Structures are given as structure tokens and as C-alpha cells.
Amino acid sequence: MISANLQEIPYVIDKQNQRNMGSTIAELIFIPSPDIGHFVSAVEMAKLLVNRDQRLSITILVIRHPGASAGPVVTPIDRISFVQLPQESPSVMEPKSPFAIFTKFIPSHCKHVTNVVADMINQPRSVPIAGFVIDMFCACMIDVANEFNIPTYLFFTSGAAALGFKFHVQTLSDDMNKDVFELSTSDTEISVPTYVNPLPTKHFWNLVRSREGVEFVLSSARKFRGIKAIMVNTVFELETYAMEALSADKTIPRVYPVGPVLNLNGKPFEDDILRWLDNQPPSSVVFLCFGSMGSFVESQVKEIARGLEQSGYRFLWSLRRPPPDKKPPVPGEYEDPSVVLPEGFLERTREIGKVIGWAPQVAALAHDAVGGFVSHCGWNSVLESLWFGVPLAAWPMYAEQQMNAFEMVVDLGLAVEIKLDYKNNIFNRKDTTNATSNVTAKEIENGIRRVMEDKEVRTKVKETSAKSRSAVAEGGSSYASVSSLIEDFIKNVN
Structure with a gap:
């Protein structure tokens, strides 16, 4: 009963x-x-x-x-x-x-x-x-x-x-x-x-x-x-x-x-990450985060690292470990991220970048130091990015994210493209029919430069932020x- x-x-x-x-x-x-x-x-x-x-x-x-x-x-x-x-x-x-x-x-x-x-x-x-x-x-x-x-x-x-x-x-x-x-x-x-x-x-x-x-x-x-x-x-x-x-x-x-219906009272950063962000100039950091199920194979991780390094921009990168086969598609944490990064990457970027595991996304987007967001374009992430006035570089992975990215980049001009048709088949990892090749370091570098330097997109995002806040x-x-x-x-x- x-x-x-x-x-x-x-x-x-x-x-x-x-x-x-x-x-x-x-x-x-x-x-x-x-x-x-x-x-x-x-x-x-x-x-x-x-x-x-x-x-x-x-x-x-x-x-x-x-x-x-x-x-x-x-x-x-x-x-x-x-x-x-x-x-x-x-x-x-x-x-x-x-x-x-x-x-x-x-x-x-x-x-x-x-x-x-x-x-x-x-x-x-x-x-x-x-x-x-x-x-x-x-x-x-x-x-x-x-x-x-x-x-x-x-x-x-x-x-x-x-x-x-x-x-x-x-x-x-x-x-x-x-x-x-x-x-x-x-x-x-x-x-x-x-x-x-x-x-x-x-x-x-x-x-x-x-x-x-x-x-x-x-x-x-x-x-x-x-x-x-x-x-x-x-x-x-x-x-x-x-x-x-x-x-x-x-x-x-x-x-x-x-x-926007958002949870803006999320967890804060750990003290060392917060101190690092506090020491960066305003709008100087590009934040990379791909959602609760976002992770990449090692070869793609290396391309992201090269793209970041070549861009020269400061970065905060939420790097997650792919789940094992036959396990739920929920990423884990690397004990030592250097095992999947290019040799010497952490040392060469020590002054301008920080690689972390899971990240409190709201806390990152709310911080004055963050000036760009490389995202999978989940709808909550899109709304959060617009709420805080942070321009978005679109790298969709699954679900309706490719459509969200298309709308933001092509229809509305509120984001720049990294790769709109990328597919990461996390729900059926044995099926590779919809998989695409790695996004190259050059494509990533170009996307990071555009999201940090495109004044027109930045202005439109700031205007949309004000409209979002006025709406509620x-x-x-x-x-x-x-x-x-x-x-x-x-x-x-x-």
C-alpha cells in the first residue's frame, strides 16, 4: 500500500x-x-x-x-x-x-x-x-x-x-x-x-x-x-x-x-582556486567547462592544451576523466592530470593557467576575472553565461546542444563557434557512427581568440545580460x- x-x-x-x-x-x-x-x-x-x-x-x-x-x-x-x-x-x-x-x-x-x-x-x-x-x-x-x-x-x-x-x-x-x-x-x-x-x-x-x-x-x-x-x-x-x-x-x-530559472547559489571555489582568480586582471581568463557529463579522450585533451597554449590567454580549465566502459557516463577526476597533457604543459603555463577537476560553474562565471566561456552549450550553461554577461565559445557535444549552439552563434550572434557539429556519443560509447574527429588545436585557438576579442559579441552579451535580469x-x-x-x-x- x-x-x-x-x-x-x-x-x-x-x-x-x-x-x-x-x-x-x-x-x-x-x-x-x-x-x-x-x-x-x-x-x-x-x-x-x-x-x-x-x-x-x-x-x-x-x-x-x-x-x-x-x-x-x-x-x-x-x-x-x-x-x-x-x-x-x-x-x-x-x-x-x-x-x-x-x-x-x-x-x-x-x-x-x-x-x-x-x-x-x-x-x-x-x-x-x-x-x-x-x-x-x-x-x-x-x-x-x-x-x-x-x-x-x-x-x-x-x-x-x-x-x-x-x-x-x-x-x-x-x-x-x-x-x-x-x-x-x-x-x-x-x-x-x-x-x-x-x-x-x-x-x-x-x-x-x-x-x-x-x-x-x-x-x-x-x-x-x-x-x-x-x-x-x-x-x-x-x-x-x-x-x-x-x-x-x-x-x-x-x-x-x-x-532564466537558475540556481545561482551553488558551491564556492576552493580557496586556492579563488585566490588564483582574485589575482588575475578583470575579464582576462577563459573558462573551459563541459557540463556534468563532459569529458574527452586523451588525444582531444592534448589538442585543447595546445590550443590554449598557442592562444596565450589566461585560462581556468575543468578537466574531467572519461568514465570507464560499461559504467554510467559520468566523468571522474584525474589524480594527476599531467598523464594526459602534453609533456611540460603544466610547467610552461604555470603563470597563466590553472587545470582543475570539477568546477562550480556559477562561481566561475560570476567572477570578474572570467572573460570568456568555452562550453558544451547545455541550456542551463547558456543562460548562466548570458546572466553574467560572459561571451560563450560554442563546443556542443550531445542532446540538443548542437541546436542551442546554432541558435546562439548563427541566429542570435551571442556566441562564437569552436565546432558546432562535434559529437561525443557518451550514451552509447560502442556506437561510433556519429563520432567526429578531434577538434584541432588551431580551431580551439581561433575560438578562444574570438571569444576574448570580439567586441561586437561581447557588447550584445552584456545587453542580453541586462535584459535577462530585467525580465525576472x-x-x-x-x-x-x-x-x-x-x-x-x-x-x-x-
């Missing part, structure tokens, strides 16, 4: 009493995917909502990543509770495929969500549930919400252009009878309503580079057309073209631009979107 599962997390029951005594009149159920980036974004969105309106409370249902022994560590937050769903057996992931987590693992939790929601509704003096807020990879949860006649909202953790791409894939298949898989493996370009310029197929989201992935995208896009509304982590002034295209398509639910302030576009969204939630229970 579900009550036995809830007993493992007693503060959920405690929170029910708190809701009865407070001013809460509407409850939201958040269901993020188990990816840590999506989970953190969902928590930040939940915090934004409850901080803006005392009438809301939120329960976040936590799906543990396959094989994880425990869920994410969370700090108690007023009017937000966390329910860790029962862990599914790893056998649910069979047969193994890069998409099994979306097609097998997450759907296997629908029964647990049904039980939790039923238990919440049956609690004495329960607060009405105003809506499910689901992740882009949790479309299966729409069926659960429909069982309870509860409206569903999508929290899309990437940008408005990428959201439009997902819907356009469905249009291509269902309305235009196109084979999206064949299209994704061709060498051409197509017009997508949310992109200013035609999008080269080599930049397509990796989800549509297999027939299984295409089917997943199509099925979720069809479901998303029937939900109540979509929250997208973007700024209207940043993606005006994409937002207007989405609004013009009346088959797409209303889209609320609510971003009272009277701003994202502030107004959140206000409208909250009123929509409240109407659902009145």
Missing part, C-alpha cells in the same frame, strides 16, 4: 498538517526526470512559484536514476516537500538501449505516482491539486493526471527554439509524411518555424538520430499538444523570434517564458508570465 511507502518519508505527512494550518489553497505535483540538471531546474522553478505566492504549495516526486542507491540530497524548503518514489528493479531497463530510461524506466513509475496522488487526495482536509508539472521526458505522466481529471503543465528545461523543433518534428511526420530519421541522417537543412535561419540536419537533436528516438519524440509531442500550458526556461527578449512562432501556432498550448524583476516579461501562470493554477481549484 502507498501508506507504507510514504512512511519512509515522514515529513510528507507532516507537510499535510502544515498546509491545513496555512494559507495554501492549491497544490502542484512536480515530476522531474532523474537527470540532475532537469531535477535542479524543477526545484528552482518550484521555489520561484512558492516564493511568489503564499497560496501555492508543491510536492516534488523524485524518480531515482537507474542504479542509484539514493535520491538527490535536498534541503527542506518551506511549502515544498519531496516524495521519493519506490526504486524500480534494474530489469525494467531491459533490453538496454540509449532510450530505455525514457521508454521503459520512467513509465514504470506511473503506478507509483498514481498511488501517491490518490493518497494525497484521500488525506483529511487535503488541499486541491491544481496541476501536474511534468518534465519533457515524462509525457507518460499525462495519462496519470487525466485519471484524476487534473490539468497537466510542461516545464521545458531547454529553450523556446528547441521546443519548437520538437513540435515541428511531429508536423514533418504526421502532416507532411516525412521520414524524420532519414532526414536527420541526410546532409541538408530545413526551415523550422522557431529558428531564424534554416537548421542544418547535422545539428538535429540526437534523439531523432534513431528510429526509436524519433518514435519517442513523436509520441511525446502528440501528448504535449493536449496539455493545459507550457513553461519554458527562457526570456522573451532573448528568443523573441521563437516565442512569436510558438504563439502563432494555435495547435500548441499557451507557452509561458518564465526564465517586478514588471519584467518573465515576472508577468509567472503571475499569469499562478492565476491559472488558482483558477483550476476555484
Whole structure:
């Protein structure tokens, strides 16, 4: 029974009493995917909502990543509770495929969500549930919400252009009878309503580079057309073209631009790294960081090192060790990074550079010494870079990052290119069909020089930083979107 599962997390029951005594009149159920980036974004969105309106409370249902022994560590937050769903057996992931987590693992939790929601509704003096807020990879949860006649909202953790791409894939298949898989493996370009310029197929989201992935995208896009509304982590002034295209398509639910939704209270630097940054001139350091799953083979590491050295710029480089075969695609740390670097590199660059392991990205981008950012172009990283006004050199690796990079470099002129069509197949390391050769030291050097020296890009990024900050302030576009969204939630229970 579900009550036995809830007993493992007693503060959920405690929170029910708190809701009865407070001013809460509407409850939201958040269901993020188990990816840590999506989970953190969902928590930040939940915090934004409850901080803006005392009438809301939120329960976040936590799906543990396959094989994880425990869920994410969370700090108690007023009017937000966390329910860790029962862990599914790893056998649910069979047969193994890069998409099994979306097609097998997450759907296997629908029964647990049904039980939790039923238990919440049956609690004495329960607060009405105003809506499910689901992740882009949790479309299966729409069926659960429909069982309870509860409206569903999508929290899309990437940008408005990428959201439009997902819907356009469905249009291509269902309305235009196109084979999206064949299209994704061709060498051409197509017009997508949310992109200013035609999008080269080599930049397509990796989800549509297999027939299984295409089917997943199509099925979720069809479901998303029937939900109540979509929250997208973007700024209207940043993606005006994409937002207007989405609004013009009346088959797409209303889209609320609510971003940037960021966790700006991350971990600080270790003292020695902070001291090193404090001793560098303003905007003189290029920061290299490739996300929670970003790592390179030794030959590529050496090319990066040569490119850095040849550029002559000061640098802070987050260098991670690739995971072993048959292990989750999460990089580790080098005990001695010199084993993969060119001989003598650390000694020759001792005065101008620092090679570190994992880096607190927000702390780096916020530091006055950092003047450029070589990034994989994950959407959170793009928004953080723009928030702090740090120009970005695009080196996408997987997921929708190639599309993000294309939008930033080609459509918006807010980044420079290192290599827009680079592929790092971290989710299926035995499959090398989408792998590309190493990015050369010269390409890296040129990208670093451009990101540090292009005054036009730097000026546009600074202007976008100001717009991002204004958007979330009272009277701003994202502030107004959140206000409208909250009123929509409240109407659902009145």
C-alpha cells in the first residue's frame, strides 16, 4: 500500500498538517526526470512559484536514476516537500538501449505516482491539486493526471527554439509524411518555424538520430499538444523570434517564458582556486567547462592544451576523466592530470593557467576575472553565461546542444563557434557512427581568440545580460508570465 511507502518519508505527512494550518489553497505535483540538471531546474522553478505566492504549495516526486542507491540530497524548503518514489528493479531497463530510461524506466513509475496522488487526495482536509508539472521526458505522466481529471503543465528545461523543433518534428511526420530519421541522417537543412535561419540536419537533436528516438519524440509531442500550458526556461527578449512562432501556432498550448530559472547559489571555489582568480586582471581568463557529463579522450585533451597554449590567454580549465566502459557516463577526476597533457604543459603555463577537476560553474562565471566561456552549450550553461554577461565559445557535444549552439552563434550572434557539429556519443560509447574527429588545436585557438576579442559579441552579451535580469524583476516579461501562470493554477481549484 502507498501508506507504507510514504512512511519512509515522514515529513510528507507532516507537510499535510502544515498546509491545513496555512494559507495554501492549491497544490502542484512536480515530476522531474532523474537527470540532475532537469531535477535542479524543477526545484528552482518550484521555489520561484512558492516564493511568489503564499497560496501555492508543491510536492516534488523524485524518480531515482537507474542504479542509484539514493535520491538527490535536498534541503527542506518551506511549502515544498519531496516524495521519493519506490526504486524500480534494474530489469525494467531491459533490453538496454540509449532510450530505455525514457521508454521503459520512467513509465514504470506511473503506478507509483498514481498511488501517491490518490493518497494525497484521500488525506483529511487535503488541499486541491491544481496541476501536474511534468518534465519533457515524462509525457507518460499525462495519462496519470487525466485519471484524476487534473490539468497537466510542461516545464521545458531547454529553450523556446528547441521546443519548437520538437513540435515541428511531429508536423514533418504526421502532416507532411516525412521520414524524420532519414532526414536527420541526410546532409541538408530545413526551415523550422522557431529558428531564424534554416537548421542544418547535422545539428538535429540526437534523439531523432534513431528510429526509436524519433518514435519517442513523436509520441511525446502528440501528448504535449493536449496539455493545459507550457513553461519554458527562457526570456522573451532573448528568443523573441521563437516565442512569436510558438504563439502563432494555435495547435500548441499557451507557452509561458518564465526564465532564466537558475540556481545561482551553488558551491564556492576552493580557496586556492579563488585566490588564483582574485589575482588575475578583470575579464582576462577563459573558462573551459563541459557540463556534468563532459569529458574527452586523451588525444582531444592534448589538442585543447595546445590550443590554449598557442592562444596565450589566461585560462581556468575543468578537466574531467572519461568514465570507464560499461559504467554510467559520468566523468571522474584525474589524480594527476599531467598523464594526459602534453609533456611540460603544466610547467610552461604555470603563470597563466590553472587545470582543475570539477568546477562550480556559477562561481566561475560570476567572477570578474572570467572573460570568456568555452562550453558544451547545455541550456542551463547558456543562460548562466548570458546572466553574467560572459561571451560563450560554442563546443556542443550531445542532446540538443548542437541546436542551442546554432541558435546562439548563427541566429542570435551571442556566441562564437569552436565546432558546432562535434559529437561525443557518451550514451552509447560502442556506437561510433556519429563520432567526429578531434577538434584541432588551431580551431580551439581561433575560438578562444574570438571569444576574448570580439567586441561586437561581447557588447550584445552584456545587453542580453541586462535584459535577462530585467525580465525576472517586478514588471519584467518573465515576472508577468509567472503571475499569469499562478492565476491559472488558482483558477483550476476555484
